[in-house]
Amino acid sequence: MSQIALTSRLSHCLAPMPRVSNTSKTNKRFVTNASLVQREKAITSTSKGIFQKTIKVPIAPLPEPSTEPEACHELVENAGWNPGCMFVDELEFDTAANAAEPCRVKVTKSKAKRYQDSDTPLLGWLEKHREEYLDWMFVTEGRGRIFDNRCSNTGCNGEPLHRCLDCVGYAMVCKDCIVMAHRSLPCHQVQTWNGHHFSPTSLRDLGLYMQLGHLCGISCNKPLLQENFVIMDVNGIHTVRVAFCGCTDIEPRNQLLEFGVWPTTYKEPQSGVSFNLLRNFHLMNLKGHIPPTDYYHALTRMSDGDGMSPPPDRSVQFRTVIREWRHVKMGKRAGRGHDPSGLAGTSQGGNMVMCRACPQPGLNLPVGWEDAPPEARWIYALIVSIDANFKQKARARPGDARDPTLGPGFGCFVPHQRYIEEVATQTKQEEISHCVGFSAIWNANKKKSKGLRATGVGSVVCSRHGMFRPNGMGDLQKGERYINMDCIFLMSMMDIVARGLKMLYVTYDIACQWSINFFERMQDRPSEWHLPKNINIVFRVPKFHLPAHTEKCHAPYALDYTEGVGDTDGESPERNWSELNESARSLSMMTEGARFDTTDDVCNDWNHEKTLDLADSLLKKLIKGISNMVIFTRAYSAFTEALKHQHSAELLKWEKQVFDWEQGRSKDCPYEMPTSSITLAKVKKSVADEEKRREQSGENRRQTRSSASNVQKTDDGEIDTTLSGLMIEMLEIEEVQVSIASVASASNLTLYQETDLQNRRTTLLKRIRRMQENQFLHMPAVRHLIYANDEEPEREPETIRLLFPSSMSADDRISMVPAYATSLEDQLRYAQAFESLSVLRGLLRARTVTYQHSEQVTPSQRTFTRLNTLRTQIEAKIKSASEAYRLARAAVLKLRGKGDWERVLRELRIEDVRGIGERVAREEELETFRKAQTRAGVDPKDIQNILRGKSSSLPMIFVDPELEPIEKKNISWIWYTYGEQIGDSAEGASSKEVEASLRVEWCKTRARARRAREEVILVEEEMRRAIDFCRSKSIWWEEQKGRREGLEKWLDEGLRAYASEQAAMEHRRAMTWFQKLYGVRERAKVIREWVDNPTQDLEDNLSRLPALEIEVEDDATE
Template sequence: MMLDRVISGEGRGKRRLWAACGECGEAEPTLRCRDQDCLGGQMFCRRCILLRHAALPLHWVEEWDGRKFTRRGLKEIGLRVQLGHAPLEAGPGLPGHNRGAICAFRTTANKDFVVLHTNGIHNVAVDYCGCGRSEEARDQLLDACWWPATPMDPQTCCTFTLLRHFHTLNTLGKVSGYDYYRSLELLTDNTGNVKLPDRRRPFMRCAREWRNIQLFKRAGRAHDPGGIEGTEDGGLSLFCHACPQPQINLPENWRDEPASTAFKYFLHLGQDANFRLRGRLVSSDAKDPTLGQGLAYFVNKIPYTEHIKNYVNQDEISSCSGFAAMFLANLKRVKGLRTSGVGGVTCTRHNMWRANGMGDLQKGERYCNMDWVLASSMRNCEILYVIFTYDIACQYYKNFWDRMRKLPQYLHLNIPPSNLFFYVPNFHLPPHKDDCHGPFSLHFAPGVGMSNGEGIEQNWENSNGAASQTKQMGPGSRQDTLDDILGAHNYRKTLALRRILLKRMIEALKEGVKHRRALDAFTAGLESAEEGLTARWEKEEREWQQDKSKPCPYRVIRKGTSLIFKWRRLTSISGKTMKDIELELAKEEFEVTASNVQVVHESSRSMFVVMGLEIEEAQRVLDFDVRAKKAATTYQELEFQKRRNELKRKIDRFRTLQDIYMPALRDELQPEQAALLKTNAKKEVESIKLFLPSALSSNKRANACAPGVSDIEERLRLGEATDALETLRDGLRMRTVTNCFKIENITGQRSNTRAQGIQHQIDVKIHSAKAYAALVGPGPWANLLQVLGDEDVRALNERALTTEEKAEEERMRDGGLLNELASGGVAAAGVVVTGEGRRTLSWIWYTGAAGGMGEGEQSAAANEALRAEWCKGMARAARWREEIILLEEEMRRSITSAEYMAGKWEERARWRAAAEVDAGGALAAELAEGLAGYAYEHASTARVRVGVLRAAWAEVREKAKIVLDGLDSGNLVDVTVATRVETDENESGDHGMYEELHD
């Protein structure tokens, strides 16, 4: 039915539409304009349709030849566009009455004059006004909202509508200029039978000029008496409304804030390098200069380049991370590139780019580049304390202040060395050496809240969409485009603060109470066993915060060779952890690359296997979470689906690599198994079988896999199992003691519930580790790393379940009455209990060790693990409390910043006019009105935003006061927030804020 209705529009339609001209009544007219701004399919005669389109010269019309319609431009049927005068229009009641005027002194534009509009490429007949009051052709075109490609004798124009349209698509969707122009060609003629004028280069020039003018316009440079020439470095950038900004959103006495809450005014910055935003050796700075050198987000290139020349032979920053070999391998691919990437700085709390916080890299990630970019982004910074995160901060901080002193004086930082704190982002920290984990972890850093330091990585995800187009550009075009894209990102993040801060606050109110309650229960249990124990640990933690050379309280320091609490590593097998093996493989592959051996794919064999292992773990975790929520809410189902979508994409990438490194896999599988390799297989992604080499028999594995792949998996599996066993033991040590406290010291329903919360956290760690302990292939390890069953996962003071208890547990689990986690045993209290004679230790406690120790040493070792776990719990509770305080302050600052901008724009409305009067002149009336209109429009928008933010955050800010009072007094209060968070799963920069484990 709908198809028939649509296809009927390819003819003239109902008779009433074509029997007579819709304006003058002439019989059987032949022209119509439909499917644009003109409504319906009414047909008109030539004279009337020209009069109706005198002010709509960029419509397409269709002409009926008796059998079909043929598309025509309005120029083809005689329309001429008169600039500088009102257009010809049909007068009321008098068809064809001339209400406009044709200039008697008109001059004709180029005969090939072309206008680019959102609906295609138009040849237009244009007449310029030549009267005494006439203006330059360029100005007449601009008054018509047509942007000329050249200032003198233009032959091409782009409509303002088209430039806005492309500008939005380019900054948001990263649509390239080439692709956009190709779309205009297809909209104009999709048959390929018509030769269209090639105006791609003029379009690119117009788009670049437009984005540059918009930057100046939105920064208020038209209102400033200094104009464009008076723009300071970074003056075109958008500042973060939620970050501390002196003279903008901070109270006058902010410098006098007590030490206990001074962290509210810390500035959180993050730095990183990105090797995807490369630039080819195309054009030159002389032929393609930037239109705003150093005025937005990129550093001023001139002094930056002079500085870099002094460090031509400087090596890349070293890293203790296991990723170092891969970084080095990436550096080899720089041939034909002017820039190998960029280094950037953002505020890590809100993921907004800093002014002058971006710079091109020439050869890897070197100190000379990164120092300049950081110092430039902090130029004139008045904040007293800075939290700085960098994935290689553990190396970067060394000699940092010596390097700063070598920079020009105007880039020297205004803060003392003791007030700049270096940390590694949460996701990047685990691969670092153990010695880095405590001092450089945000989890243990006072005053940082729940910041993860990974914001810049999320920003790269957004900007990398432009990599393919900017890589081909000349230096100036590339920098101008990236400046614009970074600015658009900052603007969208400013708008998103309402949703993001609300979402974070709701989460923090819940988590703050939960973690404090868990800590209090844990502390009470410990204190009941040994009074003053936690106070001693807390004192040790404070001392460590002051002197990081002391033992880290968050790290378990194992001593001796206790049967229970200390095991030697499986040196007879591998002697290496998972990360040791990954680094070893990365170095081997780098050596192969360095030897000019041909590499078949960008992703190596080890990366393929590691990807498979990571996917398997993600599948296990997702499957566990889904089964644990049998009656999931709509929101939970949405979160599960998002995780399935992401996992599906990873599996698709894995299958692509599998075709390379396991090329004969399909031949070795049964038909029903081979069907599972299809990416559209109808199975839940958490149950899709990957078919890693270990899943095949030895013969099939030899036939299916590329050389070395099976060996790599065996090495990684062994390291994985070794790590898992160590983690399992750590977790069970926690459960051993908490079982004792729960049975012997904790009574009452409320206390038992709290204790169960602590045990649940430990159980999650144990079974997450257990999922890794899948071993492949026979070997001597079998006596040390045995198959791990649920009954093996038992603490020292837990006995194995009986057959009846196992059956009952399974029944309760199936009925949803029991958590999906298997307990493995029943807690036993006391020295001798029922069944003690038959109770046996799980193999995990004595594998790989020999000898025994006394009860006193066992207790000391248990306390060592407990201390680390308690300190982590204390840190988690403290960080969530800080997060609530920080979010409340960020909400206040965001509102104050919007008020500031409203006042700023109201001032700008009068700036230039007042300056002209002071100089003895006056602005043209139309310019003065335009300046005021634009300024008051922005002021009004800012005022509305103030009201919107106040209303959106009013409830959670009140609830935050209640929760904080409870946390400080010890009378914990659970609050319910009625305000709902708008869901925007495509909003970049906030996902992952709380998704990583914070312990």
Template sequence: MNKPELDVALSDGKGYMVAEVHYQSHLQQSLDSKERSTCSNHRAINAANINKSNLQSSGIGATACAQHGCFIPHSVMDFQKGERYMNTDYSICNALGYHSESITKALVIYDVGCQWSVNFESGVKNGPSLLLPPALEIVPAVGKFHLAAHKLSCFPRYSLNFIKGAGHLDREILETLWAPFNKISPTARSMTQAHRQEVYDDHMRDSNWKKLVGMVPSLLKKYKTSNKCLEEMNQAYEQLTAVLDPDKVAQWESNALRAGADRGEALDISLLKGDKAPTFHELWLQLTKNPKSPSGNVGLVAWLAEGISIEDSQDQLRPEIQQLPNPMSTRQEVKTTEKRQRLSSRIEKFHSNGQAFCKGLDINGTFTPQDDPALCGTDEEEHEDREFWDDDDEGDWEAPDEEVEGLASELMSIWMPYSIGAAKLTELGLHDLLKEERELRIGQANDCLDQLRTDLGNKAMLYQQNFRTANSTREGTRTKKEIQKVVARVNKHVRSYQRARWAILRLDPDANMAGKYQGILAEDLAVSKDVTEENRFGQGTSKLPWFWVMDGEKSQLDVEAGGLMEEFYRISWLKARARRDRWKEEVSLARHEMLWTVLWFEYHKNMWEERALQLMEPGKEAYAKKQMGLWSDFTNKAWLMLQGKQMDGI
């Protein structure tokens, strides 16, 4: 604007937008600390430090009532550099100070509540313009939609399912409020500051009025839904409790009550517990520290570990070469030759060192390991989920019997004890080789599954947060490349796991091992629809693949005390209890709100009736009588619609 002094606000700070002068004073007095999310891929916080100096406002933030979705007056403000806590703190403090004299505890639901709550108290102390009601306890939480993007530890600590008094709504009301504002935002961008502020105030006032007009039908719908769900959840809770040991239920109940009072890390009792599966390097260290075997094979563990490392290098090099053009460029051919020579040298040295451990066996055979072509994608492939295997193939890697001469190093198979199987190793007296390779292969499989879970989770988040919502071809292309890298890592982990599983079953053909380390199917690698399609149908029978619930040495379901089966029962009971309690609260809230709503309508009717009697000017008197009639109509309709419903307080 050429003449900013002409941009005069007629109602600055009198509506829903904050007073500009006071707000700018707060920003100047507050410390601008660079905040990085330590929880998960929260773009709102990580983008807060992006410089947008060419914009007077990069967006708006608001605080609204979580129960009804009403904007709170004087709590909507502009962001200047993304979503910074100094802005959010101002909005929340203003909202908590609005008609909150008798409130002692406030539930603040924020997309990144786990991060925001850490420094909120210190921010209020250091902000001269930030004030909170005395003795007000803040309970931070994260809405159910956004909680899926957080670390697992955030679920019990910030989930509304475990907060007493929260009821049973998703509490993502702000997401629905922004939808109509997106329609007016293009027009508002070109407005002056004062004009834009008044337009936003008008739309928020209209939004709140519509919430008020629809309050009674909304409460009736909520009352009906809550009663039905409470009946179902209470029945499920009682049925589960009836088949459990009363002593254990009493212990779980006591722990849950204590955790609800202490909060914080105490709420982690709602997470599945168990020992983490030992990693490859942990088992390597454990075997190395053990006394040497009777045969005196010093260095055996290191030799086996080198063999596993060579196999992983082959698994990585094969798809890299397959994705190169044919013919390769000179530069590509030079790099490929160098990699093959280094790998060939390692294989030759490995076989040479292995003669000392194999009692004269010929271990220099070469053959081509079968590599699943679906795990060697090309640059042109689209990165949607697809069939990785045929229906009849679980993806097990098997080595053919024939030997092939003149193979490239990435296609040569090195000799490992599992190649001849457990029976032959036992017959030759190579017990040490069998035992120690089996332990290392278990560590290799555990590592692969752990990394696979991590990358599949990242893949799901990339689809949900980036690929599905890309606003431009450039952004979509960049996201596709990120997904391509994740898919390549997933395929690498699957290949390595297949080899480890095949070796484990050859070295220990036991049914328990086959049950613990199962085959990975194509559908197991699909993007989690719990993240990308939260509101899809058919969630009632969905379940995670087996490797998501595998945990340490207790992976097999164990009905004994302390077994994983007991742990599943404990978690199921705690969640069933939480669901029942939240629906109880929702029913209680609905009953109270029905009465509160009618009484509030009556209060306004009586207020305008009193004003009509006091006013002497005809115009004002007519307006007061019109308002009295409006609120009287609201009151009568509310009593009529709520007739026969149980309202607490009557």
């Protein structure tokens, strides 16, 4: 997303009154699902172009935020801590050039031109040019259109029989000219004309030889000839004649390296691989996951297309060179060639590409960061994630012992030998998970390990930016054991902790179990692995994995309720595995050393790609974070202000409760929803217990004799269903009827859906018939009423009326139904009403999530179809839950009559079915919306689809209706009711229900506001860190010059040139990132200060900043 989306998304939510802007969007509001929301059109840019995208921003249903500073005092406690940038003064960027211009995003739109040749290029080519291309391909099979029987080199009279396939133009030249032109290009493919067609030949056969150790065209006085030297290049495998220089003592292997050919052996090399091929394969392997074997076979095909002249087999040597190339390249990029200790002196993890946005003491943290107050220490905390991957298996190979690891512990893998020795000290470890909802440990330890050297890998990654940590990966021998994960984690933390890190957040999908006794287990590990006592470590569970845990884990291990993590989800390892698993099959078949070296290289490339995309990634996060900060902070401030009118005392208590819980001083979790004391399951259990008591006391037999003396019984003379079982069965049938009726009301059912519907109806009808037979046994007098209902045989089963006691008149109920049945229905219906409300609240939360976060989905037809399908399903369930509640309440009203219970189980109106953050649009607002769209020329059908929530992508114009008064924005009563018993203390119980529900929602609103603000602060800090890291790295490369003494002049020049190149690149990257991020960073600071203190003049402060200006094309088709 480009920077212009910042103002596009925020232009409405920043100001108290929305304004129409002539910048990059068209604002509009529409009503959907009984909730007023805002839709905005933002301009986004991707690698494929610049597009317009419609996004949704929820409108806070509560009052405007208070302008009193204390209203936001909880969110600004860290505002005073603002350490400076390490290198901000050194950045040569004119930040005041356009300071006088207004701070707006000026977007100049121009109509994109449409061309059929570019829109559908294959269609035009197919119709007009396919045959033409085929003919001209045949032209190149001959000597060409412009051939005139003369050598193409001017002034040459030689016979033109040869051409080069790798040179441009396919010019026909004589033997001497083609040899002369290819003195430094010995691997080009040439052909010779035999009078009828071209035949493949080689430059070697034409007389060319490769002279090494001298300038091009100068022969050696003491040449050492190699007649059949094999070179593998990007265009095939070639046999060439090589003349090594015998004038100097430079070894042949080094002469080849100087020429750009990597020797396949260091002793008397007879073959080599060109640097061009190594670079090409390296990228193809990393990005295309092409294994060396397949790549080598492709080279063979290039050299021998007909299979009759196979080149010499050098596949084994090729794989060996690839290993050496990976290892040396990693060391070169890490500066090991400039260090006197060389590659052998590489520190643990020293070859890994480091995360520039994570805190790196000494590289990107400001002076005085160690003195940050405790409440601001989270800004400089490292957030890492741990996970295991069981697709990264490693088979036991016969050559493991003969295959060394070239860089043991130099990259992402831990030093394997030291790691294995430590793991072997604890062969048996009992790991019992008390979190029954998440059995990762138990499942992992059951994995088969026969024939495997490793069943998978454990890894530690940077959670915020998804980069692999140095020494953050190790093999797992038998599942996901604590000993393995402990060692991997501790070894990955050694370097960063040694540099003074103060705070650490750790996410792990089994953190609730793994963190128990972690520090005790750490004492059993080597002392150099121990974490310092003064470091603060916080353990949490990733967001996606948390719902699988038991409920007691949810709040304590939730990132959403953790101070200082921002919008971190902790799922970075899962995204990393998606890339690494592409190479899993190839890696699993490698020998031990090859697998370690290759995995180090693959992970290092992943980190490098993340580095290249870091500025854009942080920019997108900040744009998203600013809008979330404004929305959630305003919602929290407005919610707090609204609660102060009637719940001011409770607010103080809630604030203390949540603060004490966050500080670990209280176990009373404020985020836990109160458990309903009345559920249908509980009542069914109570009824079953009562039925058992009645059976043991003989009451059921006496009841049966009196009510069914003249009724036909079962074969064994007993009634096959108890009265309580009958009532429960009737309730369940009623639920099925509501569900089927909801499905049947849908239009455009597919043939499969219609078939399934009919099958469900048949099953339901049979179930109703069996239930009615049982009802005759307990209530024989209702037989004539049931037969009267069956007078219409064509009725669908979901419309058949069930004869509950509540469905009869009072007289019929007394005369036809046992009193115990009436009492049973009253209990069950009362519980059903509370349970239906609970289900309804959950569905409304789900609906809110689908609408508020729809802008985050990928703009593809498949994704939008899935999202709309999900919304349709949720709406259908909301309708069913609402209907179930209404049926239950109507039954209770019929059985009990009016009473105190109605103050809790109120009448459910359409406007009551809304989320806690939704409000209902008034009719005048709807009418204003319709008129505005009609005047703008929008089709009436499209307007109606928008209002009904059936469309979400139509262009609408902006409408600014007056918001409802405060008293109209009260939260729906359904959020106050959680199933407390109602009796004489009904008013007190109802008050507790309100307090409990409001406390939970207020705490969650507070947490969202705090996490959103933290996210903006963290991203701003990460931007600064990334820029400062580049500056530090530029200085570091400058310092590498001249570290090695006593070198040959030509080697020293090469070392200095490479260091200068890297230093310049790092400086250029720092400047580029600073300029790209400066505008949004400055706006973020101003907006954050305004959010912390709404009394500031936001418009005035923003106007002092330079304008962001961009020109885009409107790519919409007519």
